[in-house]
Amino acid sequence: MAFISAPVEAVPIGRLRISDLPRLGRRHPLVFAGAGLLALLIALSLAAPLFSGDPQNMDPFKRLQPPSTELWLGSDNLGRDVFARTVFGARISLLVGLISAAGAAFGGLLIGVMAGYSRQFDNIVMRVMDGLMSIPTILLAIALVSLTGPGIGILIVAITVPQIPTVARLVRSVVLGVRERPYVEAAVCGGARLPKVLWRHILPSTIPPLMVQSANVCANAILIEAGLSFLGAGVPPMIPSWGNMIASSRLYLAIAPLTVFAPGICLAVTVLAINLLGDGLRDLFDPRSKRRR
Structure with missing residues (x-):
């Protein structure tokens, strides 16, 4: 029972008050940072036109x-404002x-809960997940872009699809441990329907690890988008993106280094912020991981 209950009882989010924020800030600074x-x-990217x-x-x-x-950060090889393009590029990466x-x-x-709770569903779906995990994200994106043309929508699809199996396997492992718990068996024996069992007894245990994994997926997606845009398989060149900014200015690094360093530093800071949030959430939901380090 300790493995399942500890992450949920560590922080009673439903009873969290504003007066508790300073205490949480001292105990979990990574989350707030x-x-x-x-x-x-996000605020700077939304207020960029102002x-x-x-x-x-x-x-x-x-x-x-x-x-x-x-021109606060100078201009690139086409005379465009580097500062404006860097700020607007944050919109693409964050989106x-x-x-x-x-x-x-x-x-x-959705897939992990069904696969972990239903053994018949598990045997079929997880083999499909294994097949999706064998597809490289970059190759999938290049193939989709060659068929449909570059665009933000197709880029999001190409990044999201290979990430689903990783999340599904994590959720499935949690569900496999929870479904054998006495309180779940008691609910089933008491006549509770499947949707109620999943909603009240299974899903709450999957939320903490799912939030941590989502932070990792977000950071990976931003890096993948930058890499694909650098290769020309991301967003169209006319849309400012940190990846295509670095790609178009890499030949002028010695003449105008800020054209490469500005988007590169912003990319690193964004990924760092998301990783800090993910590590903080891990310690917040499971304090035992912090004591072990």
Whole structure:
């Protein structure tokens, strides 16, 4: 019982009050550091039109300009504002990361719960998951882009589909341990229907590890999007993205290093924030992992 109950009882989220936040901040600083940094990045990306210029405006007379009061981070090889493109590029990375994480979490939760609870369903679906795990994300994205053309939607699909089996296996392992618990067997013997058993007794135990895994999927999705955009299989070149910014400016690194360093540093900071949040959530839901380190 300790393995299942400890993560759920560690933090009673339903009884959490505002006065408890300072105590949680001292005990779990990674959660607040990661969440605060990620919230700041999201706020800056949403408010980009209010304080940054046009990311697509090209001025040939301002090619590869150094930082100035007009161009805070200089300009790229086409005379575009690097600062504006970096801020607007956060929208693409965060959008792809969050939607991919949400899609993988939903699909993996649905498949993992059914596979873990139903033995007949398990034998068929998990073999399909094994097949999906053998498909490289980059090759799948390149194949889909070659068939449909570059776009954000097809990029999200190409990133989400290979991530679902990982989440499904995690949820399945949790369900396999929970379904044999006495309280689940008591609910079934008491005449509870399957939806009620899953909703009240199975799903609550899957939420903590699912949240941690979703943070990892989000960070991986952002890195994969940047890599695909760098290779030309991501978002279209006219849309500012950190990956295609680095790809288009890598030849001018010695002349204008900020054209590469600005999106690269933002990419690293974003992934760091998500990883901090994921590590903090792991310690928050299971304090034993922190004591073991």
